[in-house]
Amino acid sequence: MSAAPAAPLPASADPAARNLLLVPPTPRTGWRLLPARVGAMCAVELQKLRHDRTELYTRAIQPALWLLIFGETFTRIRAIPTGGIPYLDYLAPGIIAQSAMFIAIFYGIMIIWERDAGILTKLLVTPTPRAALVTGKAFAAGVKALIQAVVVIVIAALLGVAMTWNPLKLLGVAAAVVLGSAFFSCLSMTIAGIVLTRDRLMGIGQAITMPLFFGSNALYPVSVMPGWLQTISRINPLSYQVNALRGLLLGTPSNLLVDFGVLLVAAALSIVAASSLLGRLAR
Amino acid sequence: MTYDRLTKADRLTEAGGSAEVGDIAESREAVSCTGLVYAFGDTNAVDGLDLSVREGEVFGLLGPNGAGKTTAIRCVTTLLPVPVGMVRVFGNDAAGDRMAVRRLLGYVPQQLSADSGLTGRENVVLFARVFDVPRRERAERVGQALAAVGLSDAADRLAGTYSGGMVRRLELAQALVSAPRLLILDEPTIGLDPIARTGVWEHIDAVRAATGMTVLVTTHYMDEADQYCDRVALMHHGRIRALGTPDELRAGLGERRRAEGASDTAPPPTLEDVFRDIAGSGLDERSGDFRDVRSTRRTASRVG
Ligand SMILES: Nc1ncnc2c1ncn2[C@@H]1O[C@H](COP(=O)(O)OP(=O)(O)O)[C@@H](O)[C@H]1O
Ligand SMILES: [Mg+2]
Numbered sequence: 001m002s003a004a005p006a007a008p009l010p011a012s013a014d015p016a017a018r019n020l021l022l023v024p025p026t027p028r029t030g031w032r033l034l035p036a037r038v039g040a041m042c043a044v045e046l047q048k049l050r051h052d053r054t055e056l057y058t059r060a061i062q063p064a065l066w067l068l069i070f071g072e073t074f075t076r077i078r079a080i081p082t083g084g085i086p087y088l089d090y091l092a093p094g095i096i097a098q099s100a101m102f103i104a105i106f107y108g109i110m111i112i113w114e115r116d117a118g119i120l121t122k123l124l125v126t127p128t129p130r131a132a133l134v135t136g137k138a139f140a141a142g143v144k145a146l147i148q149a150v151v152v153i154v155i156a157a158l159l160g161v162a163m164t165w166n167p168l169k170l171l172g173v174a175a176a177v178v179l180g181s182a183f184f185s186c187l188s189m190t191i192a193g194i195v196l197t198r199d200r201l202m203g204i205g206q207a208i209t210m211p212l213f214f215g216s217n218a219l220y221p222v223s224v225m226p227g228w229l230q231t232i233s234r235i236n237p238l239s240y241q242v243n244a245l246r247g248l249l250l251g252t253p254s255n256l257l258v259d260f261g262v263l264l265v266a267a268a269l270s271i272v273a274a275s276s277l278l279g280r281l282a283r
Numbered sequence: 284m285t286y287d288r289l290t291k292a293d294r295l296t297e298a299g300g301s302a303e304v305g306d307i308a309e310s311r312e313a314v315s316c317t318g319l320v321y322a323f324g325d326t327n328a329v330d331g332l333d334l335s336v337r338e339g340e341v342f343g344l345l346g347p348n349g350a351g352k353t354t355a356i357r358c359v360t361t362l363l364p365v366p367v368g369m370v371r372v373f374g375n376d377a378a379g380d381r382m383a384v385r386r387l388l389g390y391v392p393q394q395l396s397a398d399s400g401l402t403g404r405e406n407v408v409l410f411a412r413v414f415d416v417p418r419r420e421r422a423e424r425v426g427q428a429l430a431a432v433g434l435s436d437a438a439d440r441l442a443g444t445y446s447g448g449m450v451r452r453l454e455l456a457q458a459l460v461s462a463p464r465l466l467i468l469d470e471p472t473i474g475l476d477p478i479a480r481t482g483v484w485e486h487i488d489a490v491r492a493a494t495g496m497t498v499l500v501t502t503h504y505m506d507e508a509d510q511y512c513d514r515v516a517l518m519h520h521g522r523i524r525a526l527g528t529p530d531e532l533r534a535g536l537g538e539r540r541r542a543e544g545a546s547d548t549a550p551p552p553t554l555e556d557v558f559r560d561i562a563g564s565g566l567d568e569r570s571g572d573f574r575d576v577r578s579t580r581r582t583a584s585r586v587g
């Protein structure tokens with residue numbers, strides 16, 4: 001029934017109550033705007049996950065298979081030099097980073113879908129600067145990736161991977177996951193702003209995720225790669241994310257300062273790139 | 284100002300005469316476009332648009348599909364740049380001071396744009412948050428917006444389960460939650476069945492009467508404009524071809540026809556006749572959709 005009677009606004013019944021729809025809210029300004037928008041976008045992400053958990057479950061399957069089949073098998077073969085730790089342990093941080101990246105890469109497709117559905121259009125007419133909108137989406141991707149990371153960590157723990165439970169280090173893990181997701185979601189939104197259609201982006205998304213994954217140290221150390229792949233791995237933010245995760249979760253030697261520095265710069269650059277191209281999606 | 288529903292005539296006098304409306308002289312003009320041109324490639328979608336919407340009125344921008352209504356609206360809402368001409372919203376430059384303009388706007392785009400993965404309430408909460416409604420009054424304000432469009436009972440259902448008319452009313456609630464001074468609705472009733480169309484218009488009307496906000500609405504349904512708009516502009520090929528109250532426009536055509544020797548017993552012209560008179564033969568070449576629109580409308584009025 002779409003024809004509900006046009007009721008007068010609620011406040012008209014009781015003159016004492018304020019009709020808030022007559023009072024514009026006081027604008028937030030300056031630095032307080034960005035965290036407020038980021039919070040709003042993250043809240044939406046969590047609400048959606050609460051209404052529909054299927055994605056959470058289906059997205060757990062792939063990392064579970066990687067750990068269970070690939071991890072267990074290669075632990076037995078001992079073909080990959082891991083510096084003395086079981087291969088399954090070595091693999092787990094790589095799979096956390098990989099599954100977070102797969103989630104984040106999907107955000108470009110989502111923003112095109114939101115454009116086609118008119119949702120983005122409407123958000124662009126709110127007092128939300130484009131950079132704040134993109135940052136909000138980037139952190140929303142981070143929130144989703146964090147939940148995914150928890151799932152992978154639980155699976156890995158069940159398979160007997162010995163990881164740290166030091167809360168400070170876990171906080172570092174969360175930061176690495178969020179920063180990596182911010183970068184990959186903005187990379188994907190940047191490409192969305194260039195190609196503009198979902199079909200083209202789907203193709204490109206598929207074409208870049210696998211090279212990013214295999215061209216990183218997620219599955220094997222950089223030292224066993226051929227020279228050209230080492231170069232790719234060195235400019236691939238995923239490698240730095242995996243390095244940080246390994247260092248924090250397993251205590252393997254890593255340079256956290258460099259890792260986090262690269263992740264921060266990559267995330268910042270990709271936010272700038274995605275926000276400057278976002279307007280193209282609105283035309 | 285009362286919260287009771289006012290008649291169209293009451294509103295006109297109020298908008299014109301009340302000292303409460305508008306604080307500075309400049310703000311009496313809610314929207315002003317001068318010489319606005321916007322081109323997609325070689326075609327000028329908007330081709331020298333001059334438009335002035337007064338504070339407090341319901342202004343209808345009418346025209347067939349392809350007339351350039353949506354493009355003009357997107358320039359006013361800061362979605363598109365203003366390459367040629369000037370667009371002001373309550374005195375703020377839509378190309379320069381975009382954030383100031385956006386804070387004054389509630390916008391319902393042509394597509395049904397609620398997020399189907401969220402409940403009705405969550406859809407409205409999002410807009411309360413991005414318009415900086417403080418946490419302590421968020422729930423109450425969102426509740427009032429939902430009540431104003433008659434969606435209180437359905438508020439906690441996913442928007443994906445709503446009918447077209449309900450989605451439109453939800454979008455109206457999203458736009459209202461920030462107490463905008465200017466409500467912009469792009470084809471609010473397109474694709475809806477006649478009952479839902481009436482429902483949407485009645486809510487627009489009630490909200491407008493209760494808040495006194497300015498409404499800029501586009502439509503290609505001439506009968507709706509006739510019934511609900513204070514003033515209308517007929518747009519064709521990117522330009523305004525006629526402007527006035529629906530009565531003025533119809534009376535004007537009636538007079539012209541009588542001067543040309545039409546019989547006194549001829550039926551009084553409708554707004555659509557006025558439009559055909561203005562657009563002339565040009566209507567049929569570039570705007571073929573208009574005929575389809577007419578035939579759907581006939582079907583619609585049979586059903587309703
Ligand atoms: N994104 C776009 N790219 C190219 N042409 C467009 C685009 N949007 C609109 N147009 C063209 O601009 C003209 C006006 O369109 P529009 O403003 O949507 O009209 P209306 O809203 O009155 O139906 C049409 O000829 C349409 O084909
Ligand atoms: Mg349109």
